[in-house]
Amino acid sequence: MNRVKYASPLLLENEYTLVxxxxxxxxxxxxxxxxxxxxxxxxxxxxxxxRPGAIETGQTCLALNLSLVVYIEEESPxxxxxxxxxxxxxxxxxxxxxxxxxxxxxxxxxxxKLSFREGYQHNVVDTLNxxxxxxxWEPKNVQRQVGPPSTSKIPPPIxxxxxxxxxxxxxxxxxxxxxxxxxxxxxxLNKLMTMAKDMVKLSQTISTKIKEKQGDITDDDTVKFxxxxxxxxxxxxxxxxxxxxxxxxxxxxxxxxxxxxxxPIEKMGGMMGMTDVFCRVNRARGLELLSPExxxxxxxxxxALDLPLKLYQFNSGVMVLQLRTLDDDTVSDATAQLIKENExxxxxxxxxxxxxxxxxxxxxxxxxxxxxxxxxxxxxxGLRFYPNLFLIDE
Amino acid sequence: xxxxxxNWPWQYSFPPFFTLQPHPETRSKxxxxxxxxxxxxxxxxxxxxxxxxxxxxxxxxxxxAINRKLDSSVIISILSELxxxxxxxxxxxxxxxxxxxxxxxxEWASIIYSYISDSxxxxxxxxxxxxxxxxxxxxQEFAGMPIEVLIKVLxxxxxxxxxxxxxxxxxxxxxFF
Numbered sequence: 136m137n138r139v140k141y142a143s144p145l146l147l148e149n150e151y152t153l154v155x156x157x158x159x160x161x162x163x164x165x166x167x168x169x170x171x172x173x174x175x176x177x178x179x180x181x182x183x184x185x186r187p188g189a190i191e192t193g194q195t196c197l198a199l200n201l202s203l204v205v206y207i208e209e210e211s212p213x214x215x216x217x218x219x220x221x222x223x224x225x226x227x228x229x230x231x232x233x234x235x236x237x238x239x240x241x242x243x244x245x246x247x248k249l250s251f252r253e254g255y256q257h258n259v260v261d262t263l264n265x266x267x268x269x270x271x272w273e274p275k276n277v278q279r280q281v282g283p284p285s286t287s288k289i290p291p292p293i294x295x296x297x298x299x300x301x302x303x304x305x306x307x308x309x310x311x312x313x314x315x316x317x318x319x320x321x322x323x324l325n326k327l328m329t330m331a332k333d334m335v336k337l338s339q340t341i342s343t344k345i346k347e348k349q350g351d352i353t354d355d356d357t358v359k360f361x362x363x364x365x366x367x368x369x370x371x372x373x374x375x376x377x378x379x380x381x382x383x384x385x386x387x388x389x390x391x392x393x394x395x396x397x398x399p400i401e402k403m404g405g406m407m408g409m410t411d412v413f414c415r416v417n418r419a420r421g422l423e424l425l426s427p428e429x430x431x432x433x434x435x436x437x438x439a440l441d442l443p444l445k446l447y448q449f450n451s452g453v454m455v456l457q458l459r460t461l462d463d464d465t466v467s468d469a470t471a472q473l474i475k476e477n478e479x480x481x482x483x484x485x486x487x488x489x490x491x492x493x494x495x496x497x498x499x500x501x502x503x504x505x506x507x508x509x510x511x512x513x514x515x516x517g518l519r520f521y522p523n524l525f526l527i528d529e
Numbered sequence: 530x531x532x533x534x535x536n537w538p539w540q541y542s543f544p545p546f547f548t549l550q551p552h553p554e555t556r557s558k559x560x561x562x563x564x565x566x567x568x569x570x571x572x573x574x575x576x577x578x579x580x581x582x583x584x585x586x587x588x589x590x591x592x593x594a595i596n597r598k599l600d601s602s603v604i605i606s607i608l609s610e611l612x613x614x615x616x617x618x619x620x621x622x623x624x625x626x627x628x629x630x631x632x633x634x635x636e637w638a639s640i641i642y643s644y645i646s647d648s649x650x651x652x653x654x655x656x657x658x659x660x661x662x663x664x665x666x667x668x669q670e671f672a673g674m675p676i677e678v679l680i681k682v683l684x685x686x687x688x689x690x691x692x693x694x695x696x697x698x699x700x701x702x703x704x705f706f
């Protein structure tokens with residue numbers, strides 16, 4: 136609002152009036168001002184605003200030089216707004232060193248709004264855009280404008296805004312815009328993908344550099360960073376393009392998942408839920424993400440490949456990736472042993488002991504129960520599991 | 530019913546005892562432990578009939594020390610198991626009221642008949658009250674047996690031609706042979 140100045144409504148040299156609208160209110164940014172219900176005139180150089188009748192009688196009015204306007208935007212009315220009020224946002228450039236008087240010296244906003252309480256008769260947006268392109272205030276354009284000023288007075292073609300055709304046209308335009316912005320967004324994504332190789336290379340060089348300097352670095356953060364890079368990164372992710380058939384692709388993928396996850400699974404007690412597997416593999420790949428289906432298919436292929444990991448499905452349908460060395464008996468024995476040490480456990484506690492998810496802990500307890508190695512106590516305090524004294528003590 | 534001296538088995542203070550176990554082998558051990566405990570308890574407390582709705586409040590099915598309680602549906606299923614061995618019988622369709630036979634009816638029959646023959650009471654007419662509440666039978670195991678249960682036992686003996694029930698209005702009794 137500090138860009139708006141007091142000025143005389145008299146037209147300058149080469150300035151001509153384009154559009155006049157009534158009942159217009161000015162906003163400083165998002166805030167209403169006391170300048171309301173006035174007359175708005177758009178000229179080739181300025182936007183003038185005056186109290187009703189002020190401009191005709193030549194009294195001082197508010198003026199905004201169009202040279203300060205960066206671009207304009209029409210505020211789209213809410214879907215359920217039935218008022219005729221339309222708003223136009225004018226984004227302004229920084230204030231020039233203009234010392235002349237204005238209604239406000241400072242403003243936190245870099246835009247003002249024009250609110251047309253009654254809507255507008257003429258197509259204000261198009262007119263404004265047109266004027267901004269013409270740049271009549273710039274000296275070089277003056278020459279062109281001098282000749283026939285009447286030609287530029289012709290208002291741009293008025294768009295059909297009413298009726299069903301108008302609505303349809305509006306919708307079409309919106310769709311077109313959305314299409315454009317989507318394709319622009321995907322262009323960016325493609326660029327990102329092409330950049331990805333370089334990024335991977337960069338991370339590799341960093342990790343090798345850190346490896347070289349291993350002796351010198353003791354700083355905790357560096358060690359952490361190094362471990363992130365080394366434990367998570369997959370140097371050359373297996374992609375579908377490099378394989379001829381799906382089976383081969385899944386096999387390659389299975390090998391990759393095994394190398395990436397063997398260590399963490401060993402740390403977690405030999406089992407990892409499929410959701411975790413999916414997340415960790417994709418985090419390790421960074422880009423070239425896998426779909427859940429591909430991950431699952433790759434895990435299914437592990438059994439046949441004699442890999443250190445295999446897919447295991449609990450009776451409830453929950454699937455986990457577990458070490459090949461693990462079988463039902465050893466798992467239930469280990470679970471039973473834990474229960475014995477703690478007298479009794481519930482799913483949450485077992486999950487904490489083993490560092491596994493509660494779902495997984497529950498599955499382990501249920502399978503141990505199924506093997507008769509523990510028994511349940513289902514009370515109002517929740518489900519707990521005890522050593523199976525019924526079978527042991529007799 | 531409350532104050533009965535029972536040597537509670539170890540299972541009684543083991544919380545999973547009060548949850549029906551899904552694992553078949555575990556469950557059969559659990560149920561058989563329950564069966565033994567119920568018969569033991571009823572024998573000590575001289576309980577011949579029970580109503581599940583009431584019995585679920587007894588200490589038998591309610592261990593206040595560990596705050597566990599056997600669900601009445603589980604009680605019913607265990608009683609049904611007992612019924613298979615002739616140790617219990619449901620009295621109504623909803624299976625809420627039960628006769629508990631800590632001796633099966635056959636066992637009772639032979640116990641009573643051996644008492645009769647031991648005391649030389651054959652060919653004598655005895656009232657039901659004399660058998661279950663008489664001064665002479667006070668020391669016997671079947672003392673305090675409800676008339677309804679006693680009749681069921683005697684019916685068995687009648688089938689074996691060892692006695693004859695007299696069920697006329699003015700006198701209810703039995704004559705042993």
